[in-house]
Amino acid sequence: MKLIEKTKIKGVLAEWSKDFNVLCPSLTPNGDCLFDDFDPQTFTLEYRKPSMPQKRSCFPQAEKIFDVREGSFVPAYNHKKTVLFGIRACDHMGLRQSKSFFTRDIVDPFFGCRSEDTVIVVHACSWPQNETCFCTTVHSGPYATADFDIQLFDMGTDFLVEAGSDKGRRMISSSPFRDFDVDDAQERLERVKHMAFNSIPIVEEVAEAMDILKAGGANETVWEHLGRKCIACGGCVYVCPTCTCFTIHDRVTSKDSGERVRTWDTCLFEGFTKEASGHNPRPTQALRLKRRHEHKLLHYNPVDIQTALSGCVGCGRCSDSCPVHIGTLEVVKAITDHIY
Amino acid sequence: MCEHNGNIYTPRPVTIARTLPQIEHHRLFQLSLEDGSSWEEFGHQPGQFIEVSVFGKGEAPISISSPPTRCDHLEICVRRAGKVTGAMFEMGKGSRLSIRGPYGRGFPVETFKGHKLLFVAGGLGLAPLRSLLLYVLDKRKDFDDLILMYGTNRPDNVLFKYELLSFFDRDDIKYLYSVDRDDEGIWKQYVGVVTGLFDRTSLSPGDTYAVLCGPPVMYRYVIDRLLKLGFAKEHIYMSLERMMKCGVGKCGHCAIGDKYCCTDGPVFNLTEVEHIKEAI
Numbered sequence: 001m002k003l004i005e006k007t008k009i010k011g012v013l014a015e016w017s018k019d020f021n022v023l024c025p026s027l028t029p030n031g032d033c034l035f036d037d038f039d040p041q042t043f044t045l046e047y048r049k050p051s052m053p054q055k056r057s058c059f060p061q062a063e064k065i066f067d068v069r070e071g072s073f074v075p076a077y078n079h080k081k082t083v084l085f086g087i088r089a090c091d092h093m094g095l096r097q098s099k100s101f102f103t104r105d106i107v108d109p110f111f112g113c114r115s116e117d118t119v120i121v122v123h124a125c126s127w128p129q130n131e132t133c134f135c136t137t138v139h140s141g142p143y144a145t146a147d148f149d150i151q152l153f154d155m156g157t158d159f160l161v162e163a164g165s166d167k168g169r170r171m172i173s174s175s176p177f178r179d180f181d182v183d184d185a186q187e188r189l190e191r192v193k194h195m196a197f198n199s200i201p202i203v204e205e206v207a208e209a210m211d212i213l214k215a216g217g218a219n220e221t222v223w224e225h226l227g228r229k230c231i232a233c234g235g236c237v238y239v240c241p242t243c244t245c246f247t248i249h250d251r252v253t254s255k256d257s258g259e260r261v262r263t264w265d266t267c268l269f270e271g272f273t274k275e276a277s278g279h280n281p282r283p284t285q286a287l288r289l290k291r292r293h294e295h296k297l298l299h300y301n302p303v304d305i306q307t308a309l310s311g312c313v314g315c316g317r318c319s320d321s322c323p324v325h326i327g328t329l330e331v332v333k334a335i336t337d338h339i340y
Numbered sequence: 341m342c343e344h345n346g347n348i349y350t351p352r353p354v355t356i357a358r359t360l361p362q363i364e365h366h367r368l369f370q371l372s373l374e375d376g377s378s379w380e381e382f383g384h385q386p387g388q389f390i391e392v393s394v395f396g397k398g399e400a401p402i403s404i405s406s407p408p409t410r411c412d413h414l415e416i417c418v419r420r421a422g423k424v425t426g427a428m429f430e431m432g433k434g435s436r437l438s439i440r441g442p443y444g445r446g447f448p449v450e451t452f453k454g455h456k457l458l459f460v461a462g463g464l465g466l467a468p469l470r471s472l473l474l475y476v477l478d479k480r481k482d483f484d485d486l487i488l489m490y491g492t493n494r495p496d497n498v499l500f501k502y503e504l505l506s507f508f509d510r511d512d513i514k515y516l517y518s519v520d521r522d523d524e525g526i527w528k529q530y531v532g533v534v535t536g537l538f539d540r541t542s543l544s545p546g547d548t549y550a551v552l553c554g555p556p557v558m559y560r561y562v563i564d565r566l567l568k569l570g571f572a573k574e575h576i577y578m579s580l581e582r583m584m585k586c587g588v589g590k591c592g593h594c595a596i597g598d599k600y601c602c603t604d605g606p607v608f609n610l611t612e613v614e615h616i617k618e619a620i
Binding site: 065066068071072073075101102105106107108109217244245246247248249250252256258260265267272273274275276277279281282287291294295298299300301 | 347348349350351353393395396397398399400419421422424425436438555556581582583585586588589590591592593594595596597598603617618
């Protein structure tokens, strides 16, 4: 185990930037925290829950997948070796789940390549980042337990640094990382983890709602009611660490040449399931909303969810951002309250 | 930097060897490989599908209509419906397309061997079933009795008309057909929905496998009828249609319940999908 002074982090990232594209928390002029290329001017450690998960580093919102030259398709791999610095444990679990989904059985080469070339530095949470955090409920946080390279724990003026892989161990092997050579290092770490875990309230309704869905589903009026409210903006999908649906389309530059692009898509959109004949097997917003939430809470793949409870990783962003209050927290309460 | 050979999304070039008009807005395309390999190597099974690419228009999932026993060409029966198929209808012999595949789980032909088979098809639903039908006819002695029930909406909308007519000359397949309505009064056979054909033949549900494909409304009625006749759920197979965009279980468009139509299907046994409300 290692220690590093927080003030030294900026220098470390500048050093890593020589070999990697370093994506790290950055303050925008209006005070939001986004993950962006390392810039000593905008880099910050004073951030809470970033408004977006960092799925785009492995699964960009829009990405060229083929150069098309006179009708021939040439795969476009255009990513760089990346350090994803300071992501939260919930978002890390989101990446783990997505990686499993994209590389299980048939490997998605674009996600696979990006993810293989990404070094993950998790910034464990010491307390809930806001009132919608429920990572402890779905076993995704507040700290990472596997598949990370480096993890940072806040110890005031220092970070306690845990290596999760050989690659991570090499990256923290020299100055300014210094050995944390006290006898009870492991115990101290456990104490920090324990306090963080206990600071985040458990949302009982999540497991309850999952049981109700497993037992045959929520009352259809729940979905009908929520479906009437949903404005199909797709915002919850945009901010969701585990939503990975996409569509593929072509950009033509000249006859038979151009690029094939894939972009995020969502089951909440009417056109998502609509067939060329005009038939739509999922014809109402109620059914589309039900699909999205059942995919997270019922129809998830047990392998893909890793050690989490569900396909929802409890970041709470859908509840933070939905303009009509249909986040996962509101949905599980609607299912368990039987109010509709 | 990591690279993957054999990128799953890379389409391969094919040429249209021939187009055969079927009925209005439906055409059979015969495809040839351009890269020197053979359709035998392609390795498709009855019931599988391909993704057809027309650059600039995108990709569309299309059922394979020809069996692996006939590998001169790959045949796909296409209805002009969207952007990709619309562009295909502007193409003729010698035009180039790109395809990916074969994808999906086809019909369990080994399970069917030695048993009676009942095909129930509606409209363009005959397209995926034809790959199995011709396969069975080509390996006829491996299978027991064969019945085809085919329904279309009008008498002039029968796909593969001459092929189907030739079945009347064979004594190893029983062919029953229906039309939903016959405004001109030219239809000499049964007028009504395809389930009406069940009253016109005797079946032995115990040793028959039923395979069905048709418009969405057809499945529930045909399945109800089969169950009433005493078919076991395990003996009912269907090919489901969904917007299968990527074909490899990643894009999410064809997900139903915990299944992906493109990789778990498109052929499903009734026991696999009966509990999923939106499946059929």
